[in-house]
Amino acid sequence: MANINRTEIPLNKTKIALLLLGAIAFTALGLWFLLLQKNVLIYRVSGVIVVLVFGFAASILARQLQDNTPGLIIDETGISDNSSAVAAGQILWRDIKDVFVVEEGGHKFIMLEVRNPEKYIERQTHYLQKKAMQYNLKTYGSPLSITTDGLKYPFEKLYALIKANFEQQTV
Structure with a gap:
């Protein structure tokens, strides 16, 4: 790694x-x-x-x-997501299979395809959050999505950062 x-x-x-x-x-x-x-x-x-x-x-x-916690933390262990209503929490690099972009209605999302999607869905404590993740899984192939809507960071730069770090972990 x-x-x-x-x-x-x-x-x-x-x-x-x-x-x-x-x-x-x-x-x-x-x-x-x-x-x-x-x-x-x-x-x-x-x-x-x-x-x-x-x-x-x-x-x-x-x-x-x-909340004064950062919206997103990217480090050696993975990504800590606190960026939205359906924030996934800690996402480990070893769980991520692919990183790709989905655009829906002119809105872009960074999708994190994981090996064990149910693990991340089950961690959600609110019914609507679980349903949103289940919808993402069914529609896009992953329950985990990140957008820059609530972050102080441009979308393309964030995607490049996550993609580069992900690729470093798979070498």
Whole structure:
């Protein structure tokens, strides 16, 4: 295994605060659907879904805003992911089979294909986080994805850094 310099990438608190404001606004809209549009079933169902999804997102974003832990740490053991609502935690280099990029709706994700995807899915404690990882596994072949949305680091540079470190470990 090659020697890797430890890299810590901080969370982008400004971007997280803006996302939190958006999540709060959508949660309020969902509550409005629920409380003021009682007689129409589609509004009630939509309201419940919006409140659950954006309320969950707001709770994760609020925690991230208070968190001073780096969003991503890359070192000799692997990648420590604390970058999103579906953060994987510690991902060991020996578990990673491939690193590739997926683009969906103009949004890029770094996918980490792992040898034991169920291990990472089972570590998630929240139902929605597990479901998101299961969706990623079914759709992209891996439950683990990293985006720079909440990080102070450009996407292409992060992909190059992770890919280069991964390739060093497989030599």
